[in-house]
Amino acid sequence: MSAKNFKYGKDNKKPGRYPPEIRKQAIAMFQESRAEYKTRADCARHIADILGIGSPETVQNWVRQFEIDDGQRPGTTTDENEELRRLRRENAELRRANGILKAASAFFAAELDRPQSR
Numbered sequence: 001m002s003a004k005n006f007k008y009g010k011d012n013k014k015p016g017r018y019p020p021e022i023r024k025q026a027i028a029m030f031q032e033s034r035a036e037y038k039t040r041a042d043c044a045r046h047i048a049d050i051l052g053i054g055s056p057e058t059v060q061n062w063v064r065q066f067e068i069d070d071g072q073r074p075g076t077t078t079d080e081n082e083e084l085r086r087l088r089r090e091n092a093e094l095r096r097a098n099g100i101l102k103a104a105s106a107f108f109a110a111e112l113d114r115p116q117s118r
Contacts, residue, residue, distance in 0.1 A: 030063045
């Protein structure tokens with residue numbers, strides 16, 4: 001399926017590769033079994049293998065973002081990221097509208113400066 005034909009969800013977001021239930025399960029498993037492994041990477045690798053997740057980095061990213069959202073680690077929360085994306089889109093839209101208005105005002109100003117022939 002090409003990107004053009006992709007169906008978006010009801011919130012108009014492109015769904016991730018893995019369902020939210022898998023993310024939650026991976027995070028819970030990571031938190032429960034972290035003490036059994038020397039490193040976070042080893043723990044993430046084991047969980048990725050169990051759940052059939054393609055990359056242990058994916059599990060580590062999910063856990064890291066969960067820890068940020070939960071206040072355990074510094075960083076930008078999911079809600080803040082969504083708000084930043086929304087504001088950037090809005091800013092770009094306003095810049096385009098400003099450009100259109102500037103061009104229109106220049107056009108009409110030129111029209112008013114032309115001598116009128118009756």
